[in-house]
Amino acid sequence: MAAAAAQTNGSAIYGDWPGRYFHVDQVLDRPGPRTDPSFLAGDGVKKFLREECKILVIGAGGLGCEILSNLALLGFKDIHVIDMDTIDISNLNRQFLFRPKDVGQPKATVAAEFVMKRVPGVKVTPYFGKIQDKDDDYYMQFNLVICGLDSVEARRWMNATLVNLVDPENPESLKPLIDGGTEGFKGQARVILPTVSSCYECSLDMLNKPTAFPICTIANTPRLPEHCIEWASVLEWPRVWKDKKMDTDDPEHIGWLYNVAAARAKEFKIEGVTWSLTQGVVKNIIPAIASTNAIIAASCCNEAFKIATSSAAYLNNYFMLIGTDGVYSYTFEHERRPECPVCGGESVELSISRDWTVDRLIEMLVEKQDIQIKKPSLSTPTKQIYFQAPPQLEEATRPNLEKRVSELVPNGGEVTVTASSLPFSLSLRITFI
Amino acid sequence: MIKIWSMKKNEDAAAKKKPKTSAAQIRVQKDLTELDLPSTMKTNFPDATDLLNFTLTITPDEGMYKGGAFVFSFVINTNYPHDPPKVKCTQKIYHPNVDLEGNVCLNILREDWKPVLNLNSVMVGLQYLFLEPNADDPLNKEAAEDLRRDRDQFLANVRSSLKGGYVKGVSYDRVAVS
Numbered sequence: 001m002a003a004a005a006a007q008t009n010g011s012a013i014y015g016d017w018p019g020r021y022f023h024v025d026q027v028l029d030r031p032g033p034r035t036d037p038s039f040l041a042g043d044g045v046k047k048f049l050r051e052e053c054k055i056l057v058i059g060a061g062g063l064g065c066e067i068l069s070n071l072a073l074l075g076f077k078d079i080h081v082i083d084m085d086t087i088d089i090s091n092l093n094r095q096f097l098f099r100p101k102d103v104g105q106p107k108a109t110v111a112a113e114f115v116m117k118r119v120p121g122v123k124v125t126p127y128f129g130k131i132q133d134k135d136d137d138y139y140m141q142f143n144l145v146i147c148g149l150d151s152v153e154a155r156r157w158m159n160a161t162l163v164n165l166v167d168p169e170n171p172e173s174l175k176p177l178i179d180g181g182t183e184g185f186k187g188q189a190r191v192i193l194p195t196v197s198s199c200y201e202c203s204l205d206m207l208n209k210p211t212a213f214p215i216c217t218i219a220n221t222p223r224l225p226e227h228c229i230e231w232a233s234v235l236e237w238p239r240v241w242k243d244k245k246m247d248t249d250d251p252e253h254i255g256w257l258y259n260v261a262a263a264r265a266k267e268f269k270i271e272g273v274t275w276s277l278t279q280g281v282v283k284n285i286i287p288a289i290a291s292t293n294a295i296i297a298a299s300c301c302n303e304a305f306k307i308a309t310s311s312a313a314y315l316n317n318y319f320m321l322i323g324t325d326g327v328y329s330y331t332f333e334h335e336r337r338p339e340c341p342v343c344g345g346e347s348v349e350l351s352i353s354r355d356w357t358v359d360r361l362i363e364m365l366v367e368k369q370d371i372q373i374k375k376p377s378l379s380t381p382t383k384q385i386y387f388q389a390p391p392q393l394e395e396a397t398r399p400n401l402e403k404r405v406s407e408l409v410p411n412g413g414e415v416t417v418t419a420s421s422l423p424f425s426l427s428l429r430i431t432f433i
Numbered sequence: 434m435i436k437i438w439s440m441k442k443n444e445d446a447a448a449k450k451k452p453k454t455s456a457a458q459i460r461v462q463k464d465l466t467e468l469d470l471p472s473t474m475k476t477n478f479p480d481a482t483d484l485l486n487f488t489l490t491i492t493p494d495e496g497m498y499k500g501g502a503f504v505f506s507f508v509i510n511t512n513y514p515h516d517p518p519k520v521k522c523t524q525k526i527y528h529p530n531v532d533l534e535g536n537v538c539l540n541i542l543r544e545d546w547k548p549v550l551n552l553n554s555v556m557v558g559l560q561y562l563f564l565e566p567n568a569d570d571p572l573n574k575e576a577a578e579d580l581r582r583d584r585d586q587f588l589a590n591v592r593s594s595l596k597g598g599y600v601k602g603v604s605y606d607r608v609a610v611s
């Protein structure tokens with residue numbers, strides 16, 4: 001590393017040496033037939049990639065380790081990574097940035113140190129914590145975001161945050177999101193251009209849902225070790241521990257479930273209940289195969305590189321890989337859903353008098369030609385304004401009808417309107433005159 | 434960087450930022466305010482400002498469970514509608530598809546849940562369990578066995594359980610509407 005640092009080829013970038021980027025530069029020095037017209041061949045694009053571009057990686061697990069090393073080797077120099085987990089011994093079989101001595105340490109920190117040590121000149125900034133800890137200003141600093149997560153909930157949050165970040169008056173606020181995911185031999189990589197192309201929420205109903213077994217099978221006719229484990233976690237835990245919350249990261253809780261499941265398995269002569277299967281079932285751990293992770297992470301990083309440099313056409317917008325029966329891959333454009341609760345729906349600016357009551361506003365929504373909503377229900381992000389149903393909530397919110405909108409909504413505030421005549425929702429931004 | 438901005442449609446330029454209301458929250462609002470419940474079902478919110486925790490009372494007006502009032506708790510998490518609502522019967526009732534802990538065997542609450550389903554579908558599904566109890570998906574094996582073997586005896590057991598009586602040594606909660 002010292003030798004590499006000393007040997008610079010006239011470039012100011014620390015850690016570079018002659019020929020370091022020889023191969024990558026083949027695609028950066030001259031445009032190809034389908035290169036975007038805005039492509040700045042040569043120094044322009046290299047300077048952006050290696051000195052200016054700031055990229056955020058969400059997740060430093062199976063996909064994250066691959067993504068971080070790929071990005072560093074592609075020439076990204078300013079990489080940030082967020083992960084809330086610490087390293088478990090079971091991660092070491094595929095999360096190759098970690099060693100036995102790292103067990104118990106934060107994944108983000110260890111991964112960052114490893115990549116920085118291995119790839120001279122790259123800066124990886126770790127954050128050990130939740131994506132939800134960070135605010136809009138934090139996410140605003142990046143040029144693009146890559147997600148390598150195994151949680152639907154975290155992805156939905158990240159997607160909604162980036163869609164919400166888009167400010168019509170600021171082109172910089174639109175951050176491409178590249179999302180990778182794997183399950184066994186299957187995987188997908190996709191490019192999401194928030195508010196421009198289909199978002200994660202648009203395709204929520206396409207997801208494979210985790211296998212759930214009918215509760216009566218679990219209760220009466222268990223045949224699989226998984227049935228015994230679900231019996232312990234879904235039926236026995238709440239029966240024995242009542243309202244005590246199960247913590248799937250607590251070894252004592254897993255141990256209890258394991259013992260209960262093992263006894264059940266013995267009773268029904270079922271083999272295969274183990275401690276790690278118990279943990280896998282209750283934490284809904286999806287089988288992760290290192291090579292599938294490698295394919296998907298590499299696809300994500302190729303797209304990040306192409307988007308950051310404009311050097312080649314990028315994925316539009318969904319790539320899926322199915323390796324369970326031979327190898328099948330399919331790339332298609334997933335369409336935006338107009339009724340998507342995150343990127344779809346309509347947003348309407350409304351200027352009304354400070355004196356208008358909620359009742360008057362509703363009357364206007366029902367009558368206004370271009371809106372025409374039957375029986376609208378209204379809320380702000382923090383409270384209900386008026387609900388048409390169910391009866392109890394209608395009664396509870398009815399006094400608000402007489403109140404002035406300006407008492408309930410701040411100037412410039414958001415009101416979410418739902419109604420059966422709307423496919424999803426309408427958002428109003430209310431200003432007072 | 435690619436120039437994405439020019440791909441944004443002009444009509445979007447007029448629209449301001451999207452609301453901060455979460456997708457789950459909007460979806461729950463939509464589901465609840467469009468509930469179209471028959472007079473046999475009623476929701477109750479212990480805290481009217483908390484839409485994620487409430488109960489549903491079902492009072493069947495026909496079938497073998499006529500005369501009972503059955504209360505189910507609903508808990509919705511922030512990953513709704515990817516995750517189904519968690520539904521439990523809050524009373525100890527004699528029913529082939531409900532166990533003594535209140536777990537309910539209804540396919541759309543677990544293995545057949547899809548985000549296109551909504552709270553109305555779940556509530557209608559629950560009500561159906563009281564009109565057509567199903568001996569093939571038992572959670573209360575005794576009750577299922579009784580239903581399969583002798584429908585009249587089963588009905589008599591239901592009647593006595595509604596009044597808070599014993600069925601085969603198990604005492605049930607009184608759920609009869611007076």
Ligand SMILES: [Zn+2]
Nearest residue numbers: 199202340343
């Ligand atoms: Zn969307």
